Amino acid sequence: MDMKRDYYEDVQLFSSKVVIFWFAILIAVLYLFPLFVDNYYVYVANYIAINIIVVTGLNLLVGYTGQISLGHAGFFAIGAYGTVTLMAKASFPFLLALPCSALIAAGFGFLLGLPALRLEGPYLAIATLGFGLTITQIIGRMDIFGGREGLHAPDITIGSFVINTDKEFYFLLITLTIILLFFMRNLIKTRVGRAFIAIRDADIAAQTMGVNILYYKALAFAISAFYAGIAGGLYAFVLKFIEPEIFTLMMSIMFLAMVVVGGLGSMMGAIAGAILLCWLDLKLRNILDVPYIGDWLEHLSKSWFSITGVSNIQFIVFGSIMILIMLFEPLGLYGVWIRTKKYWRTWPF
Amino acid sequence: MIDFIQMIVSGIAVGSSYALMGLAMVIIYKTSQVPNFAQGEMALISSFFAMMLLTTFNTPILLAFFLAFVFAILLGCFLEFAILRRAKDPNILGMIVITIGIEMVILGLVSWKFGADQKIMPFPIGPYDSFIIGNIFITKLEVLTLVTALLLMIILFLFFKYSKLGLAVKATQQNSVAAQIVGIRTNRILMMTWGISSLVGAVAGLLISPTIMHPYMMWDPMLKGFAAAVMGGMTSLPGAVIAAYMLGIIEHLFGGYISIEFKSVVAFVIIVLVLCIKPSGLFSRHYIKKV
Numbered sequence: 001m002d003m004k005r006d007y008y009e010d011v012q013l014f015s016s017k018v019v020i021f022w023f024a025i026l027i028a029v030l031y032l033f034p035l036f037v038d039n040y041y042v043y044v045a046n047y048i049a050i051n052i053i054v055v056t057g058l059n060l061l062v063g064y065t066g067q068i069s070l071g072h073a074g075f076f077a078i079g080a081y082g083t084v085t086l087m088a089k090a091s092f093p094f095l096l097a098l099p100c101s102a103l104i105a106a107g108f109g110f111l112l113g114l115p116a117l118r119l120e121g122p123y124l125a126i127a128t129l130g131f132g133l134t135i136t137q138i139i140g141r142m143d144i145f146g147g148r149e150g151l152h153a154p155d156i157t158i159g160s161f162v163i164n165t166d167k168e169f170y171f172l173l174i175t176l177t178i179i180l181l182f183f184m185r186n187l188i189k190t191r192v193g194r195a196f197i198a199i200r201d202a203d204i205a206a207q208t209m210g211v212n213i214l215y216y217k218a219l220a221f222a223i224s225a226f227y228a229g230i231a232g233g234l235y236a237f238v239l240k241f242i243e244p245e246i247f248t249l250m251m252s253i254m255f256l257a258m259v260v261v262g263g264l265g266s267m268m269g270a271i272a273g274a275i276l277l278c279w280l281d282l283k284l285r286n287i288l289d290v291p292y293i294g295d296w297l298e299h300l301s302k303s304w305f306s307i308t309g310v311s312n313i314q315f316i317v318f319g320s321i322m323i324l325i326m327l328f329e330p331l332g333l334y335g336v337w338i339r340t341k342k343y344w345r346t347w348p349f
Numbered sequence: 350m351i352d353f354i355q356m357i358v359s360g361i362a363v364g365s366s367y368a369l370m371g372l373a374m375v376i377i378y379k380t381s382q383v384p385n386f387a388q389g390e391m392a393l394i395s396s397f398f399a400m401m402l403l404t405t406f407n408t409p410i411l412l413a414f415f416l417a418f419v420f421a422i423l424l425g426c427f428l429e430f431a432i433l434r435r436a437k438d439p440n441i442l443g444m445i446v447i448t449i450g451i452e453m454v455i456l457g458l459v460s461w462k463f464g465a466d467q468k469i470m471p472f473p474i475g476p477y478d479s480f481i482i483g484n485i486f487i488t489k490l491e492v493l494t495l496v497t498a499l500l501l502m503i504i505l506f507l508f509f510k511y512s513k514l515g516l517a518v519k520a521t522q523q524n525s526v527a528a529q530i531v532g533i534r535t536n537r538i539l540m541m542t543w544g545i546s547s548l549v550g551a552v553a554g555l556l557i558s559p560t561i562m563h564p565y566m567m568w569d570p571m572l573k574g575f576a577a578a579v580m581g582g583m584t585s586l587p588g589a590v591i592a593a594y595m596l597g598i599i600e601h602l603f604g605g606y607i608s609i610e611f612k613s614v615v616a617f618v619i620i621v622l623v624l625c626i627k628p629s630g631l632f633s634r635h636y637i638k639k640v
Binding site: 062066068115118119120121122123125126127129130131133134137138141249253256257260264301305306310311312313314315316317318319320321322323326327328330 | 384436446452457564624
């Protein structure tokens with residue numbers, strides 16, 4: 001929509017001073033808000049931030065490179081188990097264990113990306129899905145990872161600080177999130193990012209232009225897996241306890257849903273999608289407490305469904321959102337935003 | 350040796366339900382290029398519908414099954430007509446997301462209505478009634494599954510080969526514009542393939558339901574069926590069936606000789622390996638994408 005007049009305008013991070021101003025305010029709010037709210041909301045913010053990291057990585061793969069992954073829970077699990085195991089068994093410091101396990105995840109991503117060169121559509125979907133299921137099964141059966149019982153996350157120590165409350169962890173997490181988001185935004189604007197987009201739009205044309213498809217597809221998988229690994233490593237410390245049953249196929253599906261609902265190929269969209277679906281996920285668990293809607297649902301449930309209450313209503317809501325978004329606004333929340341913006345900018349025409 | 354034969358037999362029996370799910374997937378994918386992730390849940394809701402008829406309304410069992418099959422066909426047609434056809438920009442990712450959405454909605458509805466615990470399907474054959482031939486155990490249910498699957502495959506084969514409707518489906522699959530030109534209503538054909546595939550899935554669901562009956566019961570057969578369909582090439586009906594039996598047998602042999610723990614994931618490892626070597630599956634011609 002906004003016309004770019006030269007290359008530097010295209011690659012710059014902020015388009016105007018106004019944007020920098022608002023961005024600074026956003027950062028300030030993000031850092032200050034835990035001082036004023038309950039612990040629960042900080043926990044929610046942590047949960048959302050972790051999902052934002054995964055979804056940003058997945059968006060690079062799905063939205064920018066045009067590949068499908070239904071196995072991101074696998075990378076997430078590698079990150080979580082890797083970090084906790086390295087810290088507990090090999091006594092790595094947290095700030096070393098996290099990138100190490102994320103790099104392991106990235107290595108797996110690279111390996112999975114190699115066959116992706118020749119796979120597309122349902123073939124790629126089932127290959128990644130199989131990977132995700134296999135990884136969690138293997139992790140769940142190995143004694144070093146605690147098997148079925150799971151693992152407890154140790155305390156994080158950075159220098160002389162010990163991080164053991166949600167609020168303290170929040171500051172670490174939000175810093176990492178902002179760094180990772182900046183990195184991703186920069187990456188997309190570079191040569192590598194443009195190569196990804198070229199592969200998405202027309203892979204054969206990209207190949208004729210000299211883009212090494214094998215390398216870039218595998219790289220997209222690796223970076224995406226790296227993000228999932230980092231997020232997984234952090235997630236272990238939000239939950240304080242990890243077990244193989246957390247990293248299910250449903251989790252991979254949820255990540256994909258967040259990307260799609262937010263809007264493919266837009267970072268703001270991915271963030272919005274993650275925030276919306278995470279918030280809904282937490283809200284819908286106790287929907288019956290919401291005034292009016294809760295009463296109505298309870299009545300509906302008692303007269304047509306079961307008397308035990310609405311247990312899995314979040315599946316219905318998420319599924320409907322996914323279907324409706326795909327039917328009416330394939331660009332997701334980002335598409336809605338663009339349309340609103342255009343409407344107001346060109347108003348009254 | 351007895352062990353080996355026993356494993357093969359059990360593998361074939363399990364492979365039959367994978368084969369049915371794989372067939373259902375392929376039927377849809379061939380006509381509409383939609384990898385239908387909702388296949389398992391469509392079968393799930395049909396089986397639960399049958400269970401509801403049997404337990405709440407005390408319907409005779411054959412009538413209940415018949416109604417469940419009708420329900421399955423209508424459900425398939427409805428989903429195609431109401432949702433898939435309305436997709437604005439049908440690319441493969443969009444279709445995957447839509448079918449996953451359908452899957453989640455149905456899963457949510459079923460677990461809301463019936464609860465997430467294990468149910469008992471009042472099936473005339475119990476899950477543990479078995480024949481013993483020599484030293485080989487085979488449950489009656491497995492025999493029934495095998496026979497039904499084979500019968501259904503033969504019926505489908507005859508349907509696609511000789512009936513006018515089946516030929517119209519084939520024509521739509523090969524070239525939908527040309528099919529439209531010769532007067533085939535491709536929209537209706539699409540709807541019908543969804544109905545057929547939903548019916549095939551429902552048969553699989555009903556045959557699985559005596560052993561396990563809870564809202565997640567179709568995930569494993571669906572994923573394995575999907576894996577088989579992909580391994581068979583996603584566009585070949587016999588390919589999907591052969592791959593499904595292969596997966597079933599390999600799974601049981603792996604479970605018997607190597608490791609029972611990793612039995613359920615070995616199928617996916619095989620899939621990834623097969624796809625590395627032959628990216629478009631075992632039994633399909635390699636497609637060449639045009640720019």
